[in-house]
Amino acid sequence: MWLNQSCLEGGVEMWLNQSCLKIDTASVLKEDCSLSETFFKRTATDEQCIEMYKHMVQGRIFDGIALKFQRQGKIKTYPPIRGQEAAQVGSAYALNSNDWIYPSYRDIAASFVHGMPIDKFFCYTMGKMAGQHLTDLSIFPIQIVIGAQFLHAVGGAWASKYKGEDSVSVAYMGDGGTSEGDFHEALNFAGVYKLPVVFFIQNNQWAISNPIHKQTASQSIAQKALAYGITGIRVDGNDVLAVYEATKLAIEKAKNGEPVLIEAVTFRQGPHTTADDPTKYRDQAEVEQWLTNDPIERMKKFIITTGLWDERQEEELLNDCEEIVLKAYEKALTIEKTTIPKVLRATYETMPQNLVRQLQQRGEV
């Protein structure tokens, strides 16, 4: 299950290549949605299972409404999360509140689980700067540049270690980001300094229009950990329990100076963003195939068959989730708008002469 340097011991001849590695995808839920202990012993309690399920549903309901709101002009560009709920929720649910997350723009459900109020994200998509006031929640500002946040997480983990804090930094990224230099430099630094950091990759198969096999020639993303002397694991990203267990174990390792790269194998069911049309580059057959492996459907089947959940509760949950999202939108509407003077004032702690003059030229004096 864990990929580390010992995987290369013994069996390696002169040439090191992919055949030296056997890579499994760790899971908890079997195909029929019953439990398997091949990889993990399930530690999530029944209550935690339900809670994770609720978070996933909340994420999906939010996603649906956000998409509609974007089409209605109520919010601007939005990156849908549909299909990635298990990967985001399972990982974030394994964290303590003093652990930090370093999200990219699509890690919305993970951020909600870690405490980001939904109205903040609405603000973000409405162009209100208040959407990025998140640090009191140990959530680093949402990153737009692919990969840059991995180095910030390394710095954050370094700061934790330097100050002796019991906190892990978890950085989120997609498969496309693993081609960026910052990804490799981050893993390298983490390995050299043995930092308490977990790199969480959602391999959703597509980076806008570029499929994973055009992104990398590696047979897995997880194996990239080996090159940097850190530990890797490949986990079924549509299996929330597997993601949860893997992240929990990874955090323990990271706290002991063993950084971990997690590859959660999942699928982006929707477009890259609301400005994208995936039918231009992606076969519907592939989408249909993945829809049969929907993360929420799988977990729902598991909790229903084990008697933890029923359709009445489901209906109630859907209504609650929708109400929460609509209320959050109403709240976001009341939050103060960003103005040019505010932006001028927010660029430095003290406004330098050039900005003071620009403010004066607007007649704001």
Add this chain to the structure above:
Amino acid sequence: MMEMTIVQAINTCLTQAMEHDETILCLGEDIGKNGGVFRVTDGLMERFGERRVVDTPIAESAIIGAAVGLATRGLKPIAEIQFLGFIYEAMDQMVGQAARLRSRTEGTVTVPLVVRAPYGGGIHAPELHSDSLEALFLHSPGLKVVMPSTPSDAKGLLAAAIKDPDPVLFLEPLKLYRTIKEEVQEEYYEVPIGKASIVQEGAHVTIVTYGPSVVTVKQAVAQLQGQGVSVEIIDLRTIAPIDYETIIQSVDKTGRLVVVHEAAKTGGVGAEIAAVIAENCMYAMHAPILRVTGYDTPFPVSSIEAEWMPTVARIVSAVQNVMKE
């Protein structure tokens, strides 16, 4: 007071700052045991240990990116980029991240980071070891760019950069590292960022300059002494933010301006200074504004670098030209 070079002044400032503030740590390539390729950080690792003086892998983006991460979590990293020409590797982390986090979060996340880097020509170094790239950062809102030319300014400005709540790029003129010595106050002190210094007062023409060109300008002005021209020399010391007030006041008085810097001409700091003066001092002007700079080419091979950089002759000639008006 003690006689120091720029290298000694910076080293002293780092030592004093680190002694007083446990949150400061230095990171960069070869800065530990080796003391930096210019020995600016000599002795720091011995004194403060590997926890606070960190040799990094060769990865400029990671040095700045990790420093951003450190700075946003309550520490005060001082990162070194071995030569300014190598900072291209870290442009997103400098400009897309460090400079913008405050603005992105409306001040809820700040990046109190210092990035030190030697720059400029004159030591016959290989390619990309002599670049003056300050204009790239002048055009990057959110950053401050400090460029001292003397040991005492270097010491005081570095102290101010360390205290500054915003990211500061602290650029060290490598040609002057050891060539100038002056009496420097031993106690810890600050020189304010954003304040130019009037090196010499004059009535007929203002020369605005900074960094290694300050020395060349002084030589040129000495040449002009016998010709009855009274030159005011302004050392900007900080190029972002520019000290508008000092330069406007000076040009209002003299009515003539020459800007001198080593970086390429087009879109450089001189262009910005010229624009500021055109906007604010037009009716005081007796003559066109002239720039004496490097040429609009990449920094050239070492055999011709002396001729490429602003020379005394080019500065003298520019001053004579504006004085003819």
Add this chain to the structure above:
Amino acid sequence: MYDFLLPDIGEGLHEAEIVGWFVKQGQKVAINEPLVEVQTDKAVVEITAPITGVIEKLGGEQGNTITVGSLLCQFSKTSDSSPPQQTQPLGEKKEESIPEEKIEFSVLGRVKAAPSVRKAARTMGINIEEIQGSGPNGRVLRCDLDRHAKQSSSPIALVQNKSKRSEDEVNENKIIPIRGLRKAIFENMQKAVSKAVLCTGMEKINVTKLVDFRKSIQQLPEMKDKKITYLPFFIKAVATALQEHEQFNAKVDEDQKALVILPYIHIGVAVATSDGLLVPVIKHANKKSIFEIAEELESLLAKALSKKATVEDLTGSTFTISSTGKDGATFATPITNYPEVAILGTHKIVKEPIVVEDTIQIGHTMTLSCTFDHRVIDGEPVNAFIRSVAGYLEEPTRFLL
């Protein structure tokens, strides 16, 4: 009626073609139910209803192209939620005021001269185009101006100039351009009156005790070199009252149709200067003592009068006081400092007969005028607010509580 305009649904789109409607005229739709499918340059996209309502009109038929920002369909509103903010079509800017100031200029000839020489020519009243330059390439030099001035300063020329000017004065209106601070005041007043619905409540109050209170403070030995005015008391009273009446410490957000209650109390004080009104701001006035307010006010006023006030000093108020002073009117209808929702006028203190328990006594009274934005505040809360302010000014010992 609610006009739903086609939003920009794909980062910089210009138009979309209607693929098909899911609704027809007269049909009732609920919020978030499918409305129409459109084809943009980037994708085929389903648009849902932004509000619940009945479709009054469709903006186009299948196959029609609609530009971003024009009517997609019209609803007669049935839901009471506020209609959402609409997208601005690309390239169109929000109501930006284009300056209409008329500029007088002459087409310049081709005479060459340094800017400093041109300025000198203007100052000396010389038309530089008429001068033959002696510099390189015929450039006009400063010495050419001096020479010209000497030549033309004959008595005849002076007389001619003078007589012409006096004629002008008789026949022309005196024009004072509206610029700078006056222009800012002009625009802000205009905005307040055109947007807000203003109404003023007035009240006369008995401030006999306040007059005594201030006098006793003034006599304290530590006040020997200082003078305390009534204004800090007014500021303190208002700031304290605002804590209890938070809807007065607010502003209107027109776009979101919301009353935004502000989390801090910053009191602006309208002050007359030679250029016009300035409004220095006492930040967090409710957390400051009367003395602190007095000191800060004094320094802000000094800065404002000497034109040294910074942007910070003059902006950010959440409520404004307009003090008309001891030579001012008894009542007034002050105009709000838009988008603030109310302003309080404080007027002169006068000696007057006052009825106290069926006897007439001589006491001090003053008047308060509170103008408020009636769109968001009703009359009753205004009475309560004025009473609350008056409570402190009539019983100044309450300041100590």
